[in-house]
Every structure is written in C-alpha cells, then in structure tokens.
Amino acid sequence: MAYENWIGHALIAIISLSLVVYVVTTGAMLRGRIKRSSGNIFKLHKKYGIYFGSFILGSFIYGLWIRLQHGESILLSVHGRLGLVILLIVALQVIPGLTLKNRATYRGLHKIMGYALAPILIIDASWGLYNGVIAGTKNLVLFHSISGGLAALFLTWIILEIRYPTQRSLSRARVASYVTVFLVTAGCWIAGGYNYLTSYGFQVKPLILEGPYPWVHEIVMELKEHIFVFLPIIALALSVTLSTLDGDIFLDDTKSRRALTMIAYLALFMVLLMFLMGAVISNAGQTGAEALK
Template identity: 70%
Template sequence: MLITYALTTGAMLKGRIKRIPGNVFRLHRRSGIYFGAFILGSFIYGLLMRLQHGEPVLSSVHGKLGLIIVLIVILQIIPSLVLKNRASYRGLHKIMGYSLAPILFVDASWGLYNGVTQGTKSLVLLHSISGGLVALALVWVLLEVRYPADRSLTRVRIASYFATLLVIAGCWLAGGYNYLTVYGSRIKPVILEGPYPWAHEIIMEAKEHVFVFLPVIALALSLTLYVLDRDTFLNDVSFRRALGTTAYLALFMVLLMFLMGAIISNTGKIGAEV
C-alpha cells in the first residue's frame, strides 16, 4: 500500500497521471519515508531471525533481493532529504522508484513461496512471481484509469498487455503444467490423506475455477483497451469506471489465488510431515 501511494504521488508530480488537490509533494515524501522505514525494519528483522536460528545471512536469492531493495530505498530517500538542488538527482530518483516496484513484488513472491513450501521448484516459483507481477500491472491499470492524463491510454494498454501475457504464460501455462504433472500425482494424495483434506476439496476446487476465468477477464480487458479510442477513455467516466471494475476483479482474483496457493502448499507440507 505504501509503495503504491508513493508511486502514485510520484507519477502525479511528474504529470503522468492526473494530479489531486493538495500538497502532493508532501504526501509523496511522507509516504516514501514511511515505506523506507518499513522496508528497513523488515530487512533488519529478517536478518535477526536468520541469525537467531543460526542460518547463513544473505545466502538466498530472497535475501539478496532484499538487500538490493534496501539499498535502492536508501539511495532514494537520503539524497532527496539532504540535497537542496534535487533537479540533478530527479532522473535517477525516478528510475530507482520505477525499478523498485517490480523487484519488491518479485522478492515478496519469492519469499512467500519459500516461506510456505521451503523449496524452489522452478515452475511453481515462476507461477508465483508471475502472479506478483500481474498484481503490479493491474495496480498500474487502476491508477491510469483512476487518474487519466493525455498519454494514459497508451500506458494502460501496455500494462494490460503485460498483465495478460503473464497471466497466460506464467499463471495459466506454467501453473497448469505443474498441476497436471506434479500436483495431481504427488501433492494431491498427500493433502487428501493428511489432516486437512478440505484444502484440496474446497480451496483447490475454488482455485481451479478462478484459474479458468482469470485469463478470460485479463484478455477481455486488454482487447477493450485495444479498440478504445482516446477521447472515450479520457471523457467517458462511466466507461473508465467499468474498466476499473474489471481490473479490480482481476486483481482480486490474483490476490485470492495467492492466498489459496499458500494454503494449499502449506497443507501439503503439513501432510507430508504427518
């Protein structure tokens, strides 16, 4: 939420999306500081937990990405607070800000996957990371629809195409292949014989239905934006509201699949230990 707020206000300051009334710079700076403090605190907490359990520090990809995120946050916040002439630093600040969001989503997806499954099967990892990036792209769509500017239609099309590609390739194909080749023969029997068979009987059954409809919704959103003209996008509020509702639905389904996937993976791990 904090990074979304920081990116939104930053885009408003740059003129990429419609600006809201009030002191946007103050909001941007405040959200950036809060976000930086949260990231730094999370990183320190993670280091302390690994040291407490006697585990190697920064040996995993998740830990190294976390260090990169912390360095980017520090390089963003400290100079912007210290330097009086921010014009020379503004370009680098913008690049780091836009690069921070996808790295953070990848790291969060990686950490969630490892924390639940304690493994790094490539297809499941690709499935998880794709879901995180799809969520980021859909947030981008929502921001462009909510605060439209002159070039918003071009950017929202790119974001929707990116989301649809990842949904089909990463979520649908990779996830579906893993379901057919690994889950059905190895994980499903373990869950059904374990203490929580409802994880497959209810959660996985529900996820399968979401799995079928999510690419259809993402593709419908992309096709609608492809045929939409600029004047309608900028001037028709009800049309943008419909686009936003569709994007919200897709985002909700992605986050729901994240939650259901975590539950299923965790119950599979518990079943294997029983």
C-alpha cells in the first residue's frame, strides 16, 4: 500500500528515532557504558522512555487507522508486523520499569531489548518510508535505504562514544566504524550505484524529467551523486583514524576527540541528507509516472 502522505510518515519516523536514541543514550549512561552528563540521568531516562512509549503507541494506532481505511489488516505487511513487534518491545520496556520495585531481576532483558529496538525501528521506518514514496518496494532500493538508516545509527553510536568516553569507548567506536564502512560501501555505494546504472537512468529519470518536478533530477540527484562519491571515503578515513589512534590520546586529548566528532557529524549529516534526497527523488518519480498516465 502506498501512503497518501509520506511526509507525515517521515516526520513520525524522525521523532521516534530521535526519542529512541535519547532513551538508549541515557540508558547507556546509567550502565556506565558511556560517560555520564550532568543532571538526573535516571529521571530523564524514565521520562523520555514514557514519551517514546506513548509516541509509539499513538503512531501504531494511527497506522492501524490508515490500514483500516483501506480495508487491510495491519499484519498483512512487513511494516505493520514490525510495528507490532516494536510496540510489544516498548511495552515490555516501559511497564515493568514503572511497576517493578526490584528492577535488577529484568535489567539484562531490559538492556538487550533497548539496544535491539533502535535498529528494528530504523528498518521499520525505512520500509514504511519507501512503501510511501514508491508504489511497491523494490528490494534493492529497500536495501539501499535500510543500509543508510543503519549507517546513521552506527555513526550516532560513534559520536556518543567520542563525546562521552570511558575506558572501552575507543574499542566500541572502532567496531561501530567498521560496520559503518561496510554499510556505506555495500548498501549506499554498491547497491545504490547498481540501482542508478540499471534502473534509475532508464526508468525513473525520464519520469522525473517529464513530470512536474524536473528540478529534482537536475538539482537533488546531482547533489546526491556528489555526496555519493565522498561519503565512503569519509567513513573509511574515520574508521582508519579510530583504528590507529592510541587509547590514552583518545581519552586525554580533547582536541583529537573534537576533530573526530566533527568528521563523524559530517558523515552523519551526509547519510541523512542522502536518505532525505532519496525519498524526494523516489516521490518525484512516482508523481511523474502518475502525471503521464
């Protein structure tokens, strides 16, 4: 099913991802995985966990309402089933935290579900967004989209490890950088490049140029092509730097960490910008196809 308003779906995805990143970050601070910031971290973790749970419940009800308007069950789509899984995980996260006095009994499960929630949410958001901007999801485009979303998640992880360092932060940042390089290279570069050469130029590009928004190809796609070239290089440079950096320098040299943070922020910005531009391009292709019918 193609959603009538993909922008609304994108906004829901952005808000939910922002909330889950904040909740996971404060949870990691509570467990000592990253350095604590100022303030009552437990109170913030609890409060934003409730906000996140409420938002997920509301978005699930909204999605259910949309599906029912089309006479379809929410469980018929992968996007809907993932949404139900996310809702159940959130319920298992929030409700015991509010009701149990001895949280130590389920702390391990709480941590596992919390860390699993972010990638599942990204996969679900990518799936739903691309169902919303093209009529029927192409597997290669979907893989391209999910890879970009997961790369953004791992870059966020790197940024948090650098900004709030502990003794093991550098080793975790290195692992996250290796995964980022793989996702950017395989998903964004190889899959995206293959789709551009085999599908976009022959099928989507003519529809955009003949449709009401030809500037999408002339401006947005041109910009995406340039970012496409440099993104894997920046991700690789970040990974190599983290791999060769001495642990003591990482912990003690604020200037080095600041420089690494700026590189990671740049890579994250480029990934998110490519994700947004991909949605705009796909939507322009669909609009062009409808205009030519």
